[in-house]
Amino acid sequence: MKSLKELAEIRERMNKKLSLREGERDIRIVVGMATCGIAAGARPVLSTLNEEVASQGLSDKATVVQTGCIGICQHEPVVEVFEAGKDKITYVKMTPEKAKRVVAEHIRDGKPIAEYTIGNSTT
Amino acid sequence: MKELSLNILDLAQNSIKAGAKNIKITLLEYDDVLIIEIYDDGKGMSLKEKQRAEDPFFTTRTTRAVGLGIPFFKSAAEQTGGSFEAQSQERSGSSPGFTKITGCFNKNSIDFTPLGDIIATVCAIVGGLEEQNLLFTHKLFKSQGLENNNQNNDKITPYGTAELDTSEMREILGDIPLRSPEVILWVKDFLANQYAALYGDENKN
Numbered sequence: 157m158k159s160l161k162e163l164a165e166i167r168e169r170m171n172k173k174l175s176l177r178e179g180e181r182d183i184r185i186v187v188g189m190a191t192c193g194i195a196a197g198a199r200p201v202l203s204t205l206n207e208e209v210a211s212q213g214l215s216d217k218a219t220v221v222q223t224g225c226i227g228i229c230q231h232e233p234v235v236e237v238f239e240a241g242k243d244k245i246t247y248v249k250m251t252p253e254k255a256k257r258v259v260a261e262h263i264r265d266g267k268p269i270a271e272y273t274i275g276n277s278t279t
Numbered sequence: 280m281k282e283l284s285l286n287i288l289d290l291a292q293n294s295i296k297a298g299a300k301n302i303k304i305t306l307l308e309y310d311d312v313l314i315i316e317i318y319d320d321g322k323g324m325s326l327k328e329k330q331r332a333e334d335p336f337f338t339t340r341t342t343r344a345v346g347l348g349i350p351f352f353k354s355a356a357e358q359t360g361g362s363f364e365a366q367s368q369e370r371s372g373s374s375p376g377f378t379k380i381t382g383c384f385n386k387n388s389i390d391f392t393p394l395g396d397i398i399a400t401v402c403a404i405v406g407g408l409e410e411q412n413l414l415f416t417h418k419l420f421k422s423q424g425l426e427n428n429n430q431n432n433d434k435i436t437p438y439g440t441a442e443l444d445t446s447e448m449r450e451i452l453g454d455i456p457l458r459s460p461e462v463i464l465w466v467k468d469f470l471a472n473q474y475a476a477l478y479g480d481e482n483k484n
């Protein structure tokens with residue numbers, strides 16, 4: 157049974173990590189969560205991003221945040237990746253499967269997936 | 280929207296944008312009826328804004344702050360033969376604002392949209408909170424075992440409750456943000472356990 161006690165353990169673990177690390181998390185993964193995004197399937201994409209970032213131990217490197225309508229509703233679900241000193245990468249028509257790859261290849265290994273980006277996406 | 284929980288997620292975003300400090304999402308689930316209530320103490324809506332919010336043809340082209348969320352939710356309730364109500368008071372001077380959206384759904388209607396993955400919705404809302412707090416409560420009522428025809432409907436007590444209170448979480452977490460993936464996963468498991476206990480008996484039947 158998950159309890160509030162486990163939440164306290166999470167805090168302890170994360171505080172340790174925080175004290176070991178210098179500087180801010182340098183990657184921001186932004187998910188469009190307005191009506192358009194939600195209707196197109198952004199919620200499972202968001203869930204997968206959170207799960208993958210946590211399970212791959214990347215939470216000290218990247219944060220997953222939400223935003224409203226980005227203005228390209230026809231391309232939703234949209235995920236943007238901001239990294240200090242690099243160009244923004246915009247992934248479109250995202251799915252949980254694509255989100256898994258983005259975390260593994262882009263966030264963890266530093267190689268953006270061109271075929272999922274705006275302008276290249278065919279599906 | 281394919282799931283009512285997606286409508287709930289959508290409306291909760293409105294509450295966050297309305298500058299609320301507290302958001303309360305309450306689900307009251309009976310044998311045949313589901314009541315969904317989304318309350319926030321944000322800036323509220325004027326009467327004119329409220330009327331617009333219910334009409335998709337006004338909202339789509341006006342403010343971004345309202346959008347299609349309310350019309351979608353309204354039609355999802357009304358198509359089951361249920362009802363929809365929006366109550367709101369605009370924040371002004373010393374009087375606080377609030378918005379309360381209530382949908383009443385007939386679960387037996389062929390046009391009832393399933394609730395869907397409510398846990399994923401709560402996780403997504405928690406992940407999107409800034410300073411706000413969310414109190415999520417899902418109360419399940421069962422008339423099973425109660426005599427028909429009696430006058431005791433008002434005495435029905437919940438069979439069980441699933442609940443999440445982020446103010447309680449913040450006290451424990453301190454500086455750790457709610458949106459941390461580890462915390463979101465905890466929310467997911469925390470609620471999954473409660474729902475397993477809530478619906479556990481039912482599934483065995």
